[in-house]
Amino acid sequence: MVDTGSPNTGNTAWMLASSALVLLMTPGLAFFYGGVVRSKSVLNMMMMSLSAMGVVGVLWVLYGYSLAFGNDIGFGLVGNPAEHAGLEGLFGGTYLASEGAPASIPLVGTIPATVYVAFQAMFAIITVALVSGAVADRMRFAPWLVFAAVWATVVYFPVAHWVFSFNGVSAPIGGWIANDLKAIDFAGGTAVHINAGAAGLALCLVLGRRRGWPREAMRPHNLPFVMLGAGLLWFGWFGFNAGSAVAADGVAGIAFINTTVATAAAMLSWLLVERVRDGRPTSLGAASGVVAGLVAITPSCSSVSPVGAIAVGAIAGGVCALAVSIKFRCRFDDSLDVVAVHLIGGLVGTLLIGFLATSAAPAGVKGLFYGGGVNQLWRQAVAAGAVLAYSFVGALIIALLLKYAIGLRVGDDSELTGIDETEHAEVGYELSTIYTGSGNSRVTQDASSGKIPAQAGQEG
Amino acid sequence: MVDTGSPNTGNTAWMLASSALVLLMTPGLAFFYGGVVRSKSVLNMMMMSLSAMGVVGVLWVLYGYSLAFGNDIGFGLVGNPAEHAGLEGLFGGTYLASEGAPASIPLVGTIPATVYVAFQAMFAIITVALVSGAVADRMRFAPWLVFAAVWATVVYFPVAHWVFSFNGVSAPIGGWIANDLKAIDFAGGTAVHINAGAAGLALCLVLGRRRGWPREAMRPHNLPFVMLGAGLLWFGWFGFNAGSAVAADGVAGIAFINTTVATAAAMLSWLLVERVRDGRPTSLGAASGVVAGLVAITPSCSSVSPVGAIAVGAIAGGVCALAVSIKFRCRFDDSLDVVAVHLIGGLVGTLLIGFLATSAAPAGVKGLFYGGGVNQLWRQAVAAGAVLAYSFVGALIIALLLKYAIGLRVGDDSELTGIDETEHAEVGYELSTIYTGSGNSRVTQDASSGKIPAQAGQEG
Amino acid sequence: MVDTGSPNTGNTAWMLASSALVLLMTPGLAFFYGGVVRSKSVLNMMMMSLSAMGVVGVLWVLYGYSLAFGNDIGFGLVGNPAEHAGLEGLFGGTYLASEGAPASIPLVGTIPATVYVAFQAMFAIITVALVSGAVADRMRFAPWLVFAAVWATVVYFPVAHWVFSFNGVSAPIGGWIANDLKAIDFAGGTAVHINAGAAGLALCLVLGRRRGWPREAMRPHNLPFVMLGAGLLWFGWFGFNAGSAVAADGVAGIAFINTTVATAAAMLSWLLVERVRDGRPTSLGAASGVVAGLVAITPSCSSVSPVGAIAVGAIAGGVCALAVSIKFRCRFDDSLDVVAVHLIGGLVGTLLIGFLATSAAPAGVKGLFYGGGVNQLWRQAVAAGAVLAYSFVGALIIALLLKYAIGLRVGDDSELTGIDETEHAEVGYELSTIYTGSGNSRVTQDASSGKIPAQAGQEG
Amino acid sequence: MKLVTAIIKPFTLEEVKSALEQIGVLGMTVSEVQGFGRQKGHTEVYRGAEYSVDFVPKLRVEVVVDDMQLDKTLDALVESARTGKIGDGKVWVTPVETVIRVRTGERGADAL
Amino acid sequence: MKLVTAIIKPFTLEEVKSALEQIGVLGMTVSEVQGFGRQKGHTEVYRGAEYSVDFVPKLRVEVVVDDMQLDKTLDALVESARTGKIGDGKVWVTPVETVIRVRTGERGADAL
Amino acid sequence: MKLVTAIIKPFTLEEVKSALEQIGVLGMTVSEVQGFGRQKGHTEVYRGAEYSVDFVPKLRVEVVVDDMQLDKTLDALVESARTGKIGDGKVWVTPVETVIRVRTGERGADAL
Ligand SMILES: Nc1ncnc2c1ncn2[C@@H]1O[C@H](COP(=O)(O)OP(=O)(O)O)[C@@H](O)[C@H]1O
């Protein structure tokens, strides 16, 4: 339940910083994804992430936070959407201390409720953005916006309630995974990564493969952007993981160091797999290993030791590097490997807790290797399975409905020409002297005139 | 007045982080601006932002801070430049606590005075950098440096005093807008955005249009850079807005969530305008909507509710999206829409406070829609008008003086060839195998030899 | 020695943020470096930085931290590697306060030991990454990884002990430079910049010049990336310098403002040198000036006044701008000027303390110009010289051993074709419609099949 | 010897290439060009200003062939590059007096 | 049939294009090239090292025209591309034996 | 007048250029092309998928020369572009009927 009082400035400072860090992850993701697609789709790829910030940001304030963190309305399945609609009851009060009387505002734990809302908003945004990696190059923009809004509402907000809403923190009664099953998912291995990965799989199955995939090679057009994305993601992820302590304390400290070292280990093991399998360690591999490590340590950073974190990272990096072959084996076009990196990586991290958890870590739980038996392992498995299944089915239904209601895919022509030109009437780069040297495109109409016949791109 | 004592570590932690965040906004702006121009001007465009960090950074320490936050020397117009010249009196003391005796250093509020100085320095820097968007592709670099220094001194530092210097915070007596007019401008809708927008308008009027504008299309050369810029700006803006609480408290909290949701709403409404008017929602539109929303919520984030923030963002996004047509109607070449986004966006945000302010927000003021009548509205209007007029006239005079003293514009040839080559002897990108594959440019002279005849670029 | 207790949340918040900021510097460096090389080497250049995060990150947790911050095992030369192997003894305890009983965890100073470990880890990572600038375009990736691991172990970890390990902070007895010599190096002018610069010099001497250097011009391929790198470095450097206060206090405050203003001054003075010497102020010059200023203020930000910081920056910017000619005079191919910027810049900053230190600054030391005589100056000189010599000799030996053991250099062919293609089987950019427009590269084998004959690139 | 120059739509390159390989053409040179003709370009929108881009990205394929191979080559090119839509492109033939293989100095047909 | 190849300064393309359209040329193909000749290149400076770049960015405009159109075309090209400054470029004419429109297979003048 | 077109390896351009300058060639036009031929391309790997890139980056050098200069030019080109490795490229010669210097309108040899 939301108490009122005066916040701890140190914890609040860290959570404000963490919220900003997690927000930056979505632009970071836009570059990680945008660099991997071909140059004719870079803008659309980035727009899917950016637009998630718009759509989910607004919904979160209107009712999303309440669905996730409002008081449970039954069986730990979902919060009360009306409870804090428009953030009612989460702001106001005496903001500033005055002669003796301390500030007194709504708090969640030791921080202002609004800060907790903002921090959690960023999680909702990036989870939706992650899904877009599965549908590169071929999904119309309008259906994407609708999918983002509906999937967030029907799948993400409830699942966040299951996993992140602990009894008595933001509301008296929270979600079933956190409070009844007692699975450990510190920062979102299930709610964020398995969730997004399963949804991406469903969406790309409904959408179908890209023209020419897999025969035709679709080479990344800008690998430095991928590395920029990986760098920004790693940076922002400290807010994601260490911020999930909701305090600047020892829990944040171990989450931070574990996030650092697991990611380092995952990068190395992905590169090792490439060296052995492909003969060359690649920059895309290093960047992918970074993300795989970050994904796997997300649920587990509060329950393993730093050496355990090295193990988590090394295993995740290797497993995900091998998992990229699944889509070729099963012939589904998960264009940017959301399944291999986020679904598989999330599973690895969530399940390894059952083996590697040590009571010296904040979660204070013993895994199989530390004499804890399978008690924690099965809880982890159930949580992972439940989220996976619910998200996959939910996304599948939403995608099918949209497919038949408004259609999901761009035409073949526009896949050939490039979705940027046909969906957004733009091109990512204009470096040719044919244009920059002179005026070889005319302004046919400027913003001061009214509606124009939109007739972009019939190159096909 | 500057007290001495020992700082609140939590508030200091947040203000240190905020200062770093706001610094990052200027490189972010460099990419937002740099991506929109043609590839032959990208370096100059970025250099105008980067150089503002150099020029304004040094001036701020020498006398700028004192002009803005020194004790008022009359009518709330400007601070005493000598008061803290070289930051005299703002550092020193007992930095560290020692057996019992606490640290005792100069403070502003609860944080070290030096941190307050640094935080405010970043505002001065970015305001100057914002102006450069109006003069893309055609302004010589030396006059730009002079303009930056003079405009900062004559316009920004005093205006910052008017708006940001509250009695008894950094000095006993502060500025007239903050203390006498009591207009609300939490983080700089007037002092930063209206100020920069008006100056940009004046400067581009004096400078004149680019060769070929508006007939000739000047297409953005790197839209992913624009999105990178928008992402970094949004990220840094949390320091700008939530940092303006100068504490890690509930005020920062609501400023933070309002900044998030207003920006989200503005992005969506800009895209909606484009969809209707142009037939396509664009990535440049999404990025521009982000900035428009950030601009509008800047003055208002402490005085509206989260739902009010959605309204502020939605209105600003729509209005700015339509305002881009003004320059075509009136035929002034505000190259990167500093007027449409910053001047108009700043006006929207500043005036909307008069309508949407709610007493549940920290500012504790009632707007027209909350039964507060026009009492606040007219104050907002006066503040906006005063800053707009002063900045426009000031910039106009400075620009005219420079024009006749040293000239502002590059030659036609260099506008054709590209200002990067002629002003900076560089090109932004060198991707051709004609050069990278071999040695087809020779080193004619290396850094070990002396002065060279500079004779760059006669391609025209 | 590591005490246990409950951390100061404000200081911890700032150190968590600082650690994240310093981590971001390495991707920032990857862009600063990656933009300067030719497009055929951009990925390898970035990979050298990224891989340092992997290799050093893991070693740091295993034994690196102990070598640097474990209790001294003799003469202040190195810490006890076994002391905290795998961070043993640095985590655990009561993480959360419970009814009355406060949290009690291992601390370093007022922050969790794990946070201190993480913060210092980032220093080790970036120091190794800095070295790579000297060996652009021509060093095989595997030997680089080995060099990084060995040099970090044999050179960086001990030198960090000398300079950063103060008696009684992380262990009872620390390093000789910090405790016996009492030279001032607040954030790493010697341990980071002189250290990396000297190693880079040794490595590039052993490696030899690039094919065609210096006759053939090797033009930067992406200067906006260089500016992005400079921006991210400046941003992250606030964590580096102000974070070195290990608290959110007045020391951090003055370090922060000095870092801001010295960097601004250095940018301006580098541009001035270029204007006079070359006839044009360049964007590469501005970015290089930023880094030179950051390097020079790193050791001195706690011991000079803000006006002193302007002097430090202005001198460093000018000296480094002139120092880039040394490699041409002496004909060694320090490809990205690690010597001119980091070695020289580090020396300038370290020695200037001996002149410009003022007792009003936290270090409380008087330099020559403030009546302190040469007492501090000689200490600075000894520290700089010791680190320079040890690092140079250490790197030279390691490089020579590797050269004869496994070889360091790629073949001429691959230098012609591009190291990205031959070492990483990738190209940085693929913008041509020859590929993006259609399927003109076939997938010959996908990840679902096994090992492939690696036969990349025989274009030469 | 003839030089056959074909302006084609980018995405047809792969088919063109294999069609030429089929009839025994051993080499070709491809470059990126911008075409102007009957096929109209596309429209771009930036901050409400509509830009009409008249040029259309095309590829130029150059093949030097022996006279007897000419007709086969033209047929192969035209077949494989055709989509039937406007903008499919042109093929033109110019006479070649000598061809030399740089590596060996061989001339004429042997140089191909 | 003739192939007219013109090397021009990039910023003259728009005028060249409209000049050609005026005289009824229906299509052309443009590509980016680097030119070397009397016009000297420019100088770049990186960290104090001065680099001299000998090549100058130019555009190559290729137009296939009917013999009777040749002179009109040459005049139009030379007029519209001329700035009078060194480096304005060259125009050269080579014989074309056949032209085919890919879409229809038409040959000769009809293919243009 | 002849048009000499050479397809060469990028890194040989500088030598080719100076070889041509030596024999008094005053100008040339260079463009980037992708070559397909005996020389095999390279392999790239992305997330375990191996991509074979068939095209090899080459440069096209075009020189218009006077007939008497032709042989000198061909020799210079072939000498300077040769590395002896497969993929060195081709040189071909086509007849040129007219050359015009845009700046002056001069025709023929004077236009070069
Ligand atoms: N007269 C010409 N000379 C050179 N190239 C031409 C000419 N006419 C057309 N082209 C090239 O052929 C391409 C296709 O021509 P276009 O008229 O658009 O379609 P189509 O070939 O179907 O009639 C153009 O984009 C241009 O590159």
Ligand SMILES: Nc1ncnc2c1ncn2[C@@H]1O[C@H](COP(=O)(O)OP(=O)(O)O)[C@@H](O)[C@H]1O
């Ligand atoms: N002999 C040549 N063969 C092919 N192209 C040439 C030749 N001479 C010049 N050019 C091209 O024409 C362009 C202009 O030539 P240049 O000598 O610089 O100026 P001008 O044409 O005014 O004499 C050059 O940049 C080059 O692209």
Ligand SMILES: Nc1ncnc2c1ncn2[C@@H]1O[C@H](COP(=O)(O)OP(=O)(O)O)[C@@H](O)[C@H]1O
């Ligand atoms: N028949 C051809 N027509 C046009 N260009 C060709 C032809 N054959 C080869 N080329 C060009 O020459 C280059 C080198 O040819 P290749 O067969 O690879 O080596 P070599 O010239 O040593 O036999 C190719 O990359 C291609 O650009």
